[in-house]
Amino acid sequence: MNAPARSTTGVRAPGRAEITARTLRTDLWWRPPLLTTLGLAVFVVYATIRSFVRTAYWVDEYHYLTPFYSPCVSASCVPGSTHFGVWFGELPMWIPLAFLSLPFLLGFRLTCYYYRKAYYRSIWQSPTACAVAEPRAHYTGETRLPLILQNSHRYFFYVALVVSAINTYDAVLAFHGSTGGFGFGLGNVIITANVILLWAYTVSCHSCRHVTGGRLKHFSAHPVRYRLWTWVSRLNTRHMQLAWTTLGTLMLTDFYIMLVASGTISDLRFVN
Template sequence: MSAPATERDAVGVFSPGRARILARTLRRDRWWLAPLLTIAGLAAFVIYATIRSFVRTAYYSAEYHYLSPFYSPCLSESCVPGASHFGTPFPELPMWIPLAFLSLPFLLGFRLTCYYYRKAYYRSVWLSPPACAVAEPHSRYTGETRLPLIIQNSHRYFFYAAVIISVINTYDAVIAFHGADGGFGFGLGNVILVGNVLLLWTYTISCHSCRHVTGGRLKHFSKHPVRYRIWTQVSKLNTRHMQFAWITLGTLVLTDFYIMLVASDTISDLRFVG
């Protein structure tokens, strides 16, 4: 007769009726590699973005109107001249408040509650579970029904905020077509800014919430051909949501890093026109 079930035995892979295997897993492949790479990638972005959001240096090139996405919109009197594309309705801010304090919390909320990012950090950070057929270290699982995970249900609202911020980033990219003489100008920085914005839009509209907004409540697609067409296209993008999630982390860093180099006069912007 088997030994009585302990508290840990009561759930998950150790629950009664499951095979009594004490090993964490019988897998012989490097199952830990994917979670490790995920947490390394996310940690690298968080560290870089946090530092750049608070240093308040080399985030705007006055000559070409290049504004880093980590500082948009810049609405405080603490912003350098020209960086406030929508005015300065807020007074100077202490150093512990990022200049893009209106957008960064919503963008962080949008990313953290994203369906793909949930999968990524559930597996890599919380190890719930770390990989298929690998026992998780938690004795209980309550799902997204209690704090803090119940906040995940607010993803659709963060999506609406992300759309507004994407519009602002698009405006920043458009007015950056500014030459040194005040007229039209076009350089490598414009290519990077526009590319970043296009990929951010792709990531945003490939979101599961966007898919639900466009066609999730429809009962008869035939009665709503336009929305059905939009839903179809969003669904195609949705299959690449994971790739866009990672690509946009890279383009955000690339955009900010390039603007930092130009704004600090470390390099000169490669100009094609103006």
């Protein structure tokens, strides 16, 4: 019987020490990738369900609109939630009401440099952890389909800027009182905090860092871009934390609006 082909990459590549065990590590190396997988799964399941149920996403009294339904520009949207008008007719149930933004936001997150690291290690196990053998014999990186599409991240970044601006507009409109005019409640705190953190996550992106200071040969000749680059670079060191924090604030914002819109709870009002 012929011996199985040996991997040509990773810890079992020719020239490396021949260790039959997957790893000699004795620590809980599997815990971080497991928690990462569970965390991403919770968000994907929650966001998918909420994006398609089409219920409790708009609070007409205070003009609260969940980010999972923004922008809402079809005739299927409930009255008042179409901040930018009605551009399309009724949509079938298999199309989310925020179909203009969700695919691009999904692409932005999937191609994000941090998320690549997260799901490469946790889901694709390439590799799961340092000194742990990969489960596959060959690895081509991001040189072939579908992973070569990861290079489109910079373009998703531009669209993410537009969506962040739309979310900001939604947050401003949400300062609406129950009797008209200016109003302020707990929902405004949650929505505004989410928007601020989304902006921080977006502009801390590596693509933003490249846009602000990439390809500059002399920073001294571009003082404004240099200042922007240094600011983005400092924020970039928190990109991982912001990536996870914004997943949490997106779910929290949607969940709170859902509770208020469904009448489960009342919004805590500070003004009007």
